Amino acid sequence: MGIYTVELYLKVRLACSEGMSRRRAAKHFNISRDSVAKMLSYSAPPGYQRRSPIRRPKLDAFVATIDHWLDEDVKVPRKQRHTAKRVFDRLRDECGFTGGYTIIKDYMRERDQRRQEVFVPLAHPPGHAQADFGEAMVVIGGVERKAHFFVLDLSHSDGCYVRAYPAAVSEVEGLVGYARRNFMVPIPQFATWDAFNVWLEEQCHKRQRDRLRGESETIGERLQRDLAAMRPLPASPFDACDQASAKVTAQSLVRYKTNDYSVPVAYGHQDVWVRGYVDEVVIGCRGEIIARHPRSWEREDVVFDPVHYLPLIEQKINALDQAAPLQGWDLPEEFATLRRLMEGRMAKHGRREYVQVLRLLESFELADLLAAVKQALQLGAIGFDAVKHLILCRVERRPPRLDLSIYPYLPRATVETTSAKAYMRLLSAHGEEAA
Numbered sequence: 001m002g003i004y005t006v007e008l009y010l011k012v013r014l015a016c017s018e019g020m021s022r023r024r025a026a027k028h029f030n031i032s033r034d035s036v037a038k039m040l041s042y043s044a045p046p047g048y049q050r051r052s053p054i055r056r057p058k059l060d061a062f063v064a065t066i067d068h069w070l071d072e073d074v075k076v077p078r079k080q081r082h083t084a085k086r087v088f089d090r091l092r093d094e095c096g097f098t099g100g101y102t103i104i105k106d107y108m109r110e111r112d113q114r115r116q117e118v119f120v121p122l123a124h125p126p127g128h129a130q131a132d133f134g135e136a137m138v139v140i141g142g143v144e145r146k147a148h149f150f151v152l153d154l155s156h157s158d159g160c161y162v163r164a165y166p167a168a169v170s171e172v173e174g175l176v177g178y179a180r181r182n183f184m185v186p187i188p189q190f191a192t193w194d195a196f197n198v199w200l201e202e203q204c205h206k207r208q209r210d211r212l213r214g215e216s217e218t219i220g221e222r223l224q225r226d227l228a229a230m231r232p233l234p235a236s237p238f239d240a241c242d243q244a245s246a247k248v249t250a251q252s253l254v255r256y257k258t259n260d261y262s263v264p265v266a267y268g269h270q271d272v273w274v275r276g277y278v279d280e281v282v283i284g285c286r287g288e289i290i291a292r293h294p295r296s297w298e299r300e301d302v303v304f305d306p307v308h309y310l311p312l313i314e315q316k317i318n319a320l321d322q323a324a325p326l327q328g329w330d331l332p333e334e335f336a337t338l339r340r341l342m343e344g345r346m347a348k349h350g351r352r353e354y355v356q357v358l359r360l361l362e363s364f365e366l367a368d369l370l371a372a373v374k375q376a377l378q379l380g381a382i383g384f385d386a387v388k389h390l391i392l393c394r395v396e397r398r399p400p401r402l403d404l405s406i407y408p409y410l411p412r413a414t415v416e417t418t419s420a421k422a423y424m425r426l427l428s429a430h431g432e433e434a435a
Contacts, residue, residue, distance in 0.1 A: 012040070022040075066104075088105075124156045159219055162175075164196055242276040246274050248268050248271075291308065306323075317351050334377060335358075342383070
């Protein structure tokens with residue numbers, strides 16, 4: 001069938017619709033009967049349709065090589081991938097290619113177009129959400145750091161939640177990009193991560209007042225349907241943590257994600273389990289939790305709890321001043337005063353009793369122990385037993401009853417027995433004054 005005009009298509013279809021037979025139409029319009037049949041099948045000329053692929057004699061032999069190079073590019077950084085110019089240069093220098101640069105460029109463009117992804121428009125019922133992670137630079141406590149932030153996008157209402165962590169996590173790119181551009185430009189500066197996250201939550205609430213293009217309701221109004229469609233929280237909260245097993249070292253340390261965390265020395269050389277949360281590391285042995293630490297996101301860091309090492313230091317008292325876990329332990333100055341008085345009174349045994357006082361932190365809060373130490377200093381009751389008695393009385397809310405005879409630094413008070421003569425002298429003295 002040759003190429004015919006739209007006018008001829010119209011004439012043939014009109015004539016046949018008015019009763020002219022196909023044989024007569026073919027003779028009348030001087031075309032074949034097959035052409036008449038095709039004209040009746042198409043309302044307009046279908047146009048030229050290629051029956052075989054375009055032949056590119058200078059390029060075809062090199063297509064497989066080009067495809068191989070471009071497929072391998074997926075594995076390398078974007079800025080180090082082949083451009084059309086680089087492909088042309090390599091084909092010419094390494095493979096003897098004699099064609100032009102334009103056919104290389106055209107082939108790569110057509111190849112990219114064939115491989116571009118096409119998406120199906122989606123409907124988002126209330127209650128459906130997407131979550132992802134992103135990265136941005138922030139200033140926390142005066143130090144510029146990389147923040148890894150979590151985003152939750154409620155697709156029906158466009159409601160969002162953003163929270164930042166000092167954690168290494170792997171981007172629903174739409175909301176990740178939005179949060180980075182709108183919440184983190186310029187670089188945020190906050191004293192703590194908690195302060196930063198409070199501000200981020202405020203920005204999420206503020207965004208609920210926005211009305212997006214094509215929507216008749218605000219994000220907050222549509223968010224109500226999302227909230228109504230959500231299921232209630234489970235009775236037992238999900239324990240969002242990474243779990244691992246480890247063994248306590250001879251220095252009472254447990255390694256988790258390149259960092260070492262201390263545990264009480266009683267668990268040395270034992271098998272333990274570790275739960276790594278975003279902001280905390282919890283260590284346990286069998287069914288018991290034995291240590292909690294703020295999580296460190298540095299590398300090869302050592303995180304001590306000084307209290308963990310006090311039982312061992314009590315036995316090896318000469319290590320008190322050189323024990324690494326105690327370095328930088330910022331205790332109130334009353335503790336240094338207590339230690340000085342204890343050592344002055346009892347020498348080496350005084351140092352051991354001072355460690356015993358510190359060990360009360362295994363059972364009591366620092367605030368309560370500090371109050372007991374202050375009270376002991378005021379009374380001059382310089383000893384472990386006195387401090388322990390005072391803190392127990394404080395916690396149990398009962399008055400202390402110390403045996404003052406065993407504390408030589410207490411002020412002494414002499415109370416004499418009252419006699420009848422003393423009262424008579426007071427009465428006679430009073431009578432003389434009245435006279």
